[in-house]
Amino acid sequence: MEIIARWHSRSEEETRQWGERLARDFLRPGDLVIVAGELGVGKTQLVKGIARGLGLQGEIKSPSFSLIHEYKKGDFTFYHLDFYRLEEEEEVVDLGWEEYREDEKGIMVIEWGDKFPTLFSPPLFLIRLSYGNGEQRDIEVYYDSCSG
Numbered sequence: 001m002e003i004i005a006r007w008h009s010r011s012e013e014e015t016r017q018w019g020e021r022l023a024r025d026f027l028r029p030g031d032l033v034i035v036a037g038e039l040g041v042g043k044t045q046l047v048k049g050i051a052r053g054l055g056l057q058g059e060i061k062s063p064s065f066s067l068i069h070e071y072k073k074g075d076f077t078f079y080h081l082d083f084y085r086l087e088e089e090e091e092v093v094d095l096g097w098e099e100y101r102e103d104e105k106g107i108m109v110i111e112w113g114d115k116f117p118t119l120f121s122p123p124l125f126l127i128r129l130s131y132g133n134g135e136q137r138d139i140e141v142y143y144d145s146c147s148g
């Protein structure tokens, strides 16, 4: 796992802009992105920006209750998942998570995916958000290219 970017945000809009930047500069079809950080730190805001960067129109809503939302544009699908409410690995498997991964053109972003580290194998991106003073947030972008 290597760190590839370290960003600082001072507002929710700036966090969305970093999400856009992430999508444009780093993400490719088939990529998996784990978004980690405490409740309310801005994970969903970042995902809204990622969606914007991928050219998706319309509102991205937090999938905390529904666990998964899919957004389509042509034959491209953006999968937005949230594992906050899941306790067991089995529940993630029941979600059909692995089937979604078979879509090699899609991009998948998982809030709280770091709760189940053994389920995911590289290549993957890990984004860590953490609180600073007031509305400030630190955003670290890691990339894991292969095992080891």
Ligand SMILES: Nc1ncnc2c1ncn2[C@@H]1O[C@H](COP(=O)(O)OP(=O)(O)O)[C@@H](O)[C@H]1O
Pocket: 009, 010, 011, 012, 013, 014, 015, 037, 038, 039, 040, 041, 042, 043, 044, 045, 046, 062, 111, 134, 135, 136, 137
């Ligand atoms: N710099 C910032 N980046 C992102 N969100 C921020 C920031 N400053 C304040 N906020 C607020 O923090 C909250 C983040 O919510 P959300 O993105 O749903 O968090 P999470 O998905 O991590 O639980 C929003 O209410 C947002 O307005």
Ligand SMILES: [Mg+2]
Pocket: 043, 044, 062, 064, 082, 111
């Ligand atoms: Mg969220």
